[in-house]
Amino acid sequence: QVQLVESGGGLVQPGGSLRLSCAASGITFSIYNMAWFRQASGKQRELVAAITSGGSTNYADSVKGRFTISRDNAKNTVYLQMNSLKPEDTAVYYCNAQRTVARYWGQGTQVTVSS
Numbered sequence: 001q002v003q004l005v006e007s008g009g010g011l012v013q014p015g016g017s018l019r020l021s022c023a024a025s026g027i028t029f030s031i032y033n034m035a036w037f038r039q040a041s042g043k044q045r046e047l048v049a050a051i052t053s054g055g056s057t058n059y060a061d062s063v064k065g066r067f068t069i070s071r072d073n074a075k076n077t078v079y080l081q082m083n084s085l086k087p088e089d090t091a092v093y094y095c096n097a098q099r100t101v102a103r104y105w106g107q108g109t110q111v112t113v114s115s
Contacts, residue, residue, distance in 0.1 A: 002026035002104045004095045009109030012085055016113070020080040022095030022106055029076040032099045036069060036080045038091035038111075045094070049080060053099075062088075085113045 008020040020036065035050035049059045049069035057069055068081040078095065090113050095106035 004106035006106045006109040011112045017083045030073040032097045034078040035096040037094045040091040
């Protein structure tokens, strides 16, 4: 079965950094488009960053210049490097894998930015 397992969340002070990882199994990782979404309390889930199977990336305006998405196909893992974190980045972060009509989600990892 398909599994996406996120890790790397936690509590960080404003201005700090975190690196999220998402390890995939049960799919041919290299042909999937991968993305990170987030959902803050009381808000809708939103796209944070995405990377295609070919390596093209796009970002939400709110994180451009601060977050970087990358993938390692040899390790079946996608990463989200988050720098200059702000309190408004606080949310549960979800990994997503998509190819044509197939879409899979991880269980989420909490990121809290607070002093």
